[in-house]
Amino acid sequence: MLTRVDPALSPEAAAPVAPHAVVIGAGLGGLASAMRLGAKGYRVTVLDRLDGPGGRGSAIRAEGHRFDLGPTIVTVPQVFRELWAASGRDFDADVDLRPLDPFYEIRWPDGSRFAARQDTGAMLAEVGRLSPGDVRGYERFLKDSEARYRIGFEDMGRRPMHRLADLVKVLPAFARLRADRSVYAHAARRVKDERLRMALSFHPLFIGGDPFHVTSIYALVSHLEKAFGVHYAMGGVEAIARAMVKVISAQGGQVRQGVEVDEVVLREGRAVGVRLASGEEIGADIVVSNADAGHTYDRLMRNVPKRRWTAPKLRRTRWSMSLFVWYFGTKGTRGLWPEVGHHTILNGPRYEGLVRDIFVKGRLAKDMSLYVHRPSVTDPGVAPEGGDTFYALSPVPHLGHDDPVDWAAMEEVYRRKVQDVLERELLPGLGKHLTASRVFTPETFRDRYLSPHGAGFSIEPRILQSAWFRPHNVSEEAKGLYLVGAGTHPGAGLPGVISSAEVLAQLVPEPVGVEVAR
Template sequence: MSQPLPHTRKTALIIGSGFGGLSLGIRLQSLGFDTTILEKQDGPGGRASQKRTPDGYVFDMGPTVITVPHFIEELFALERDGGRLDQPDYPAHVLTGERVREGESGGPRTREYVRLVPILPFYRISFDDGTFFDYDGDPDSTRRQIRALAPGDLAGYERFHQDAKAIFERGFLDLGYTHFGDMATMLRTVPDLLRLDAVRTLFSFTSRYFQSPKLRQVFSFETLLVGGNPLSVPAIYAMIHFVEKTWGIHYVMGGTGELVRAFVRKFGELGGRIEYGAEVEEILVTDGRGRPVRSPFGRRTARGVRLRDGEERHADLVVSNADWANTYLKLVPRQARRVNSDLRVKAARQSMSLLVIYFGFRDDGHPLNLRHHNIILGPRYEELLREIFGQKVLGQDFSQYLHVPTLTDPSLAPPGHHAAYTLIPVPHQGSGLNWEVEGPRLVERVLAFLEERGYIPDLRARLTYLDSITPDHFEGTLDSYLGNAFGPEPTLVQSAYFRPHNRSEDVRNLYLVGAGVQPGAGTPSVMMSAKMTARLIAQDFGLHPAVRDGAEGEGGEG
């Protein structure tokens, strides 16, 4: 059971109002903290912000795939000073209930804030030869399409399904909320990971079951949506397939920005405050005598922040929902960092970046042969991935994720029009590419491809709105190190214990939340990260002497 904070209420400052910052803000308010979120932009959401144009288009700037709706329901169900962190992470009805396949989804509290609807199929995966695979999580539908595409892989699919389920049950259901704060916790999981063959690369794992190159792509591409290269992420990420299969893919009517605004509303109802245009310049760190820290040795404690205008804000704890690397490189004084030194932070491999094209176009009266979520794969898969992640060059072809939400929600565009965005993985800023030159070139190539290959006929003649962002946007506006789009790349040596920790090893009362820290990127993982960080704070501030199994291995830092 949660316990009220003794005496005066503790104060918390959260840097950034992305999904991680908002989710944690809601949890801290429910635990009894007075929480303020400091956001440097003029609106909430961070990478999940929303663009609205004067002529009536609405574009989600970032995340569009919503999974695990009970994570959202849990946040909306929290009450002021009544937060619980010891309830089951996966209530029995969530694990045994059937997935909603039509109509509305989400729990009763969610419906008070947003309208969440299931999307079917989850994705249409189109191949370069014009064939496609509609993935909807239904085993019968999947078997039927495999039989048509590569009948020799049916037996392999049955084995993959069984083994991916075992990884999901251990890696997500059992270990998803475990904070790997020490090596001992990590070592306890190694035998299970080896038994499940979850440490080999995902593409290698998938290739054990499927001979068809197309099916190898169908069952490995999903990690690209969280910044992972299928050729290098560990096979534990096969659990994404089962996360989607178990709870489905969902859409928030009005766009993901509506969920952001709903979280802002919930945070305000619990008494939290958000300040916009409040850019943090430094996290204030003091030594054991309350003086500015001069050495990475001895006691180091976060006492607040200094804003860009020079104003200082003090609090009992500070949380960063900003980019992990730039939190340490830019905000925490170098003399306060022993573990997260410049050398260590810069040595971490960052995820790829993105070119995202936002466009509106006239409906010509003919139905689009597209779905809400479309994965359009180029003629090369492994070679293209090596170019993006390894060589860091732009290839002669590309793959893309094309999002057409107006097929579900016409309100996002003026009458008689569609709103869409397409996302193309590209190298991060370590490539040295000049995006002022390469960005417009790639935009034109992508638009020409969509038109000439028949995905959106006569697109360029029908365009009424066009904008795009490149790695320059991620590096500049979003202050992401090297313009990465998803934080550190989720390789084997940057997962679990080896992924940045949610409790700073260098500075007491400094915590992190979001895609850059455990468990990783993706909307559900970021909400898990918020609960994980809240548990660490609750332990450190004496709110929860014991916090179920998810607390294992969370001590000893700071």
């Protein structure tokens, strides 16, 4: 029984004291977990080493610009609405979501373009314009995507997968849907045009996966986009994180920033709290780690013998790629570059070869593909009047490969290459308008987020690193320890990390004798 009685009270006045949950990390998964636990009646303390909430979804400010550091879109808003509803609140009263149309535009070196939209007719027209012979195949791909969504997201993605029996139950569906086939291989069976094959298969890159090796179950993203749209939160994802903190505070919980957890404290095989880098110890009835699963097991539980997630196993694990992100501001550009919308994907001359260099060979290629975020076309307050705020993201190898990139030497060289590509292919004259400039390399991801090898999205979501094969939401290494976030089930991306908190709520015991105030 988790309920505690305060010993300072007399027997007559004694009343149940809500059990205490400590959450390590104020990323979106950690904050969502705190909300779920608060709704259950737990007293919750969230601990985070950064100076503001959101983790990878936080922001920095420079010269009047707000730079959203990580995720920029919301693809399944109902997971947030359900989270708020579980806390007795209204998400749409706290967060202003704006639908994007188009979601993004993909551009290729030959000058062709593809605008992704929610409307089926508009998408069929886009496919027909690029490759008329692929329209029927695209329609089949959409049906395939919906079937994979039903299994991969609504079923597996929203319930625990820590028992082997849970995996066995879905194997027939996996076989039927050819989960052994990669996303790219599946797209290639439906459409012939290489540009469309890329447009239908690149989505795993948003969660750190190699499209040529990640299971075709992840084709479900195309259905997510079509069914629910793609949205932008005014104020950025940081605005969602800050709204979450307000809910946690209203529940009686607290979020402490600027404190780093150094170790999970165990007693007789059970997590009983955490020790901070300062030496302070905080007791808990349960501990929830939103830190990277690799960091949790390799660092925070370094003094605990592990049965499954041992150091050798973590070394054998395949990690997602990392990211090079250039955040930059411009002045005098509002209205300039009118064909550049909120999101643009600039493809380099290679697709498979570039992906192979990043994931398999672990080398920094001479060419690049870029994901360009221009939020100021939707949210003018992100930049000073008359200016724009951007980030350009290039997938790059993580630091765990043989002969990793020396980013201290390459940072400015590579940033200059990114600028050259942007000036040549998207933003002519960019250099004349530049103001603020910040760069994140894989070393930043390693040092800021304590991400193993500087991986951008934790463990790569290959088929044998997904569901039951992934670090479980309820730890097998210590009783009372739970994991949420990108490195656990169901995986990376905003829908994944928010759903990990939903799974957590199904696993954590109900407090006994504690009334929940809504």
